[in-house]
Amino acid sequence: MSAAPLPPLPPVPGVTDDELEPAGRSMIELLEEEHDRLDLLCSRAATEPAASDVLVATLARHLSAEEQYLYPAVHSVLPEGPAIAERELAADADxxxxxxxxxxxADGAALQSVAERIRQHTHRTATEVFPALRARCSDGELVRLGNRVEIARSAAPTRPHPGTPxxxxxxxxxxxxxxxxxxVMDALSRRTTWEEDL
Incomplete structure (x- = not known):
């Protein structure tokens, strides 16, 4: 078993954590799917002004969830994890x-800058981070992390807040x-923050 930063499951007599198969989707599967969605939103934002707000909200939620669960897992599980996590946190801050x-x-240059950074982020995670985590974490651990990512995303900010922890x-x-x-600000301003509402 890896050292993924997860709280212990409630005890079940005669059953170990390794024998349990939690329900849900893998953190890696969820984040890969969201990377694809972000790429599509970048394309849509170039021609649909409302898609820019959705891109901002989706990316803000995504980064929050990764910072809460992906990078701590990387830091704890991978031998080179602390350096990778530090690099990714610096890239997230930028x-x-x-x-x-x-x-x-919401101008074209700002959109291009964000789109390029998303592409770089997606490439790094797809080639370095996700394969290494798959090799060192059990399916159950990745699903448990995925469940936490989904919860974190739903509670996350919908606007960028550089400088916060x-x-x-x-x-x-x-x-x-x-x-x-x-x-609350989104509701008052009637800002669209979910792709399905476009």
């Missing part, structure tokens, strides 16, 4: 700054609080 510019200006435990407290504020 991406949040670019995302803030897109959110405030990017590592646990503080980001697990701050991000949901910012998410509440962002969602």
């Amino acid at each position: 991406l949040l700054v670019a995302l803030r510019r897109l959110h405030s200006t 990017s590592t646990p435990p503080l980001n697990k407290i701050v991000d949901p609080a910012l998410g509440v504020v962002d969602k």
Whole structure:
């Protein structure tokens, strides 16, 4: 068993954590799917102004969930994990700054900057991070992490907040609080934040 940062499951007499098969989807599967969605949203945002708001919200939620669960897993499980996690957190900080510019200006240059950073992020995770995690984590661990990613995404901010904590435990407290504020602002401004609402 790997050292994935997960709380223990409730005890079941005569059954170990390794024998349990939790329901849900793998964290890697969820994040890969979202990477594809982000790429499509970048294309849509170039021609549909409303898609820009959805891109900003989707990416803000995505980065929050990765910072809460993907990077701590990378840090704990992979031999070179601390360096990879540090590199990705720095790239996320740059991406949040670019995302803030897109959110405030929604111009073509800002969109191109965000789109390029998304492509780089997707390439790094697909070639370096996800294969290494698949090799070192059990399917059950990846599903348990996937369940947490889904919860984190639903509570995450919908706007970029550079400078807020990017590592646990503080980001697990701050991000949901910012998410509440962002969602109230979205409702008041009638801002579209989900792709299915476009």
